[in-house]
Amino acid sequence: MEQRMFLEQRLSQRMVMTPRMQQAIKMLQMPSIELEALVEAELLENPLLEEIPVDDLQSAETQESIGSSSLDELNLGESLGEDRAAEDWVSSVEEAPRKTEGENLTEGRIELTDDWEKFFEDGGMDVYSSLPSGGVESSDDEFDRVIPDAVSLRQELERQLDIAVDLEFEREIGRAILNSLDEDGYLPATLEELADQTGAPAEDVERVLKVIHGFEPAGIAARSLSECLEIQYHARGMNDPALLEVIRNHIEDLERKRYQNIARALKLPISEVQALADEVAKFEPRPGRTLTPTENEYITPDVFVEKVDGDWQVRVNDDGIAPLRISPRYLHMLEKKDELDRDTVRYLKGRLHSAVDLIKNIEQRKQTLYRVTKEIVNQQTEFLESGVTHLKPMRLRDVADVVGVHETTVCRVVNGKYVDTPQGLFELKYFFSSGLESDSGEDASSKSVMAMVRELVDNEDPKKPLSDQKISELLKARGINVARRTVAKYRDIMGILPTSMRKRV
Incomplete structure (x- = not known):
């Protein structure tokens, strides 16, 4: 070839x-x-x-x-x-x-x-x-303010260790204990493991551990939830034998709200067991998080929506862009x-x-953001007027068809951008949700239904909390057809406890 x-x-x-x-x-x-x-x-x-x-x-x-x-x-x-x-x-x-x-x-x-x-x-x-989004505008005088460095849990505990312990070998044991703490402040290692690690007798390790149990925050270096709560009980100087008995021996029943079991064991009325449970609820189950540094996320709205002379006005926030x-x-x-x-x-x-490209792209971004937000406002006027229970179901396509752009363009616009409204600060994608069938013929937004579920639970009788089936029936009375399993799904999403765990006596 x-x-x-x-x-x-x-x-x-x-x-x-x-x-x-x-x-x-x-x-x-x-x-x-x-x-x-x-x-x-x-x-x-x-x-x-x-x-x-x-x-x-x-x-x-x-x-x-x-x-x-x-x-x-x-x-x-x-x-x-x-x-x-x-x-x-x-x-x-x-x-x-x-x-x-x-x-x-x-x-x-x-x-x-x-x-x-x-x-x-x-x-x-x-x-x-x-x-x-992050950051926040600051005036010139704020530069004169001195912002102290955040103190970590480890730094605070080491400071207390240096004050409470004089001998160097005990400090070494204490540092080994502090190094073994998890993010909640608990000690997962055993005394034997710490003894092998430090080369010190288990008795010395236990003695230093008891010293650390007296540190702040109370309950630090506990090896179980019961021990954590008991340390806090003594730190508060409380004198309630029934409460101490519940903390030591009935934590599992308390967690599952099996008050009848506790009442029979302690020979107390249900009302007193409920009072004990309320007292335990004031304790901190994760003492380590009280000094865990947290970063505040500051959100600058990308769009402002307000009502002017009876009309909803949209303004794109370009104040920080020169x-x-x-x-x-x-x-x-x-x-x-x-x-x-x-x-x-x-x-x-x-x-x-x-x-030239940059200037043009900035202007195009501003116009696209304005048009998309304006259409969201047009479709969600009832939400702006009356709140989340009036939020309508809306899809990306619904806005894209009116604005005249592709759905992916709307997706890019709403992701990570926030709008300031009379109802509060929301991410733009918050307004997009699926719909549920209603008797009026208009679909109800899943977010508005969740808000209704939250409202019903907040207003229920604590002694007779609403079951998922009852909530479903109440929503049907409002014209919204929601199955019991859907109510259970929404309740889980919002972190609402089941009926048996919401009941109070």
Whole structure:
């Protein structure tokens, strides 16, 4: 078989995810905090991108001076190797009236073409992320405040150990005990294991352990729940033999609310056993978590919804995002490109494309977020007026069809973004839920049904708590058809105890 080399031309079509499209999709699913960080990074990296000074925002004279810079002579598409979409966009900018393009660049606003909508309608992207918002705005005087370092459980216990124990070998035993504690503050290791680890007699280990049992938080280094509660009982200086007996010998019955068994064993009326149970409930079953450092997550709303003159208004939160423009200085340099070397011109044109893309993507994100939130508000007006029990079932497709985008676009918009409403702060995806059949013909949202279940349980008679079947019947009386097993499922999701464990005597 003869082998030879030859040239061949082929014509084909394929979809290419350009850097501009990738940035647009990434920015669309960013919450405000993440977007602020991105803008700050771009401002540091791209010299052609700059914030609009406050004076320029308020001065029409400054805008006119920037607007006098013409882009007609920049030939942005020349020798850049950019994709066809970029060249078309540059051409549309160059053909615009001079004053309009100057004002748009100065104010950081660029008119959007219909073709740009298609960049957000790719159904092939199946990777979504929910990025947590963090951070909070602070005034200048807050920088003067001194924030103390959080004290960990281990640091606090070691401090108490150094005070309570004088001998070094006992401190070594104490440190071995502290190293063996789990996150709840319990000691899973046995005395024999600790003795082998430290090389000390078990009697010495037990003596140091009793010293640690006197540390704060009370109940630390206990080896069981009963021991933990008993340590707290003595730390509070209590003198109730019946309570101590319950703690020592009837914890399992108490956990399962088998009060009859406890009453027979202690020969007490049920009402007194209930009082003992209420007293035990005041104790801390996990003493380690009282000093476990927790990080507070601060949420900055991405959208605000409020009622103004009888109408629901939507406002996208862009307070932390600086208004951007193309640097007039570098635009003037590009006008005189004949005085610059080829590499400098190529670099400036590439940075100009990047800056324009960023400004355009920010504006597109804002418009898409506004339109999606506006449609959510239109469909959930009763929720805004009356609360969660009036939340309607809604799917991504319901919003996507009205807004005119793909479902994946709506998914990117609602993930990780929060809206501030008169009913509270909610993640946008909270408003999307499945529906249950009702007698009125309109489906009821599963979240609204769960809220009704919570309401019924909160208002029930503690002595005669409602069964799942009874709750199902009460919901049917309200026109909502919910099976008993569905009620049990919702109850488990909300962490509501079964009927037998909610009963009080």
